[in-house]
Amino acid sequence: MIEMDTPVLKAIRERRSIRKFTGDAVSREDILTILEAGRWAPSGLNNQPWRFLVIPAGDPRQEKLAECTKYAHVVRQSAALICITLDKERMYSEMKDHQGAGACIQNMLLAVHDLGLGAVWLGQIINDQDAALEAAGIPDTQELQAVLAIGQPAQDGTSTRLELADLMLEEF
Template identity: 65%
Template sequence: MNTTNPVLEALYGRRSIRKFTDQPVSHDELTAILEAGRWAPSGLNNQPYRFLVIHEDDARVAPLAECTKYGHIVKAAKVLICIFLDKQAMYSEMKDHQGAGACTQNMMLAAHSLGLGTVWLGEIINQQDQALEALSLPAEKYELQVVLALGHPDQSGNSKRNELSEYMLEDF
């Protein structure tokens, strides 16, 4: 793998981080991460994603943690970034969901490039109504896509991948 290219290095080096130090995440770091999400591609450039930043001392952390079996990660994060789709801004459900995924990936790569760790908490969307209620957001307007737990890593992430040939339908 090419690790001399900074973009490829970030792609290959990013890992899910589930434990965080007590060091705060700065406003500038958060802004850079949110800007990276804003620049994600979206169908027709409609940009239907919306963000909610929740800091560790926010009263909504505890009820949000009750919405997922990964509540311990929600409580441990210094910051949570909730990514939603604005239902009124959507034009194609599939394309808008793909755009939200690209937005999430952009944010995770931006965080990694800043020396921060994230983990994509997707299981929480199985409790969509409960999570929206915990955040005091209307279900008729927003659809929760993911909660990113964010902070300075207190662990090394690890991962492995299958060989590329296992994913290929044909040789190229």
């Protein structure tokens, strides 16, 4: 196996999706750190088209968003939700902007892991874009990319990966 013992490579390897939370709060400072990590993601032409909406536990929009996904139990348990959108007026290339949003979300997930918190990337919720935007109170000038459910982890995540050789289109 390739050595992955630097802090960044270790975080990439150890980060897991967490779908169960303790119910304990996540500090405002931690949320701001997560948002800052997302802000520093790369984007085409440095256009930074992403926008964020934080919905804390107990906000009525949390329940409305829960009704928009088959992962309602995860949404309801979270200490905070972060909705990541793309500002349609800032977008210049649909594919590049979606790739940038993915990089933004991954940065945020790595920050969550580094802070000792847990999170899961809820992508299924965007299948009904109109309902999710309305539930969160987000204007239709935005395109919802994902919702991150964040909290104090109540489980250890697990994961497996295909062998690198199985992912290669050809040897090099």
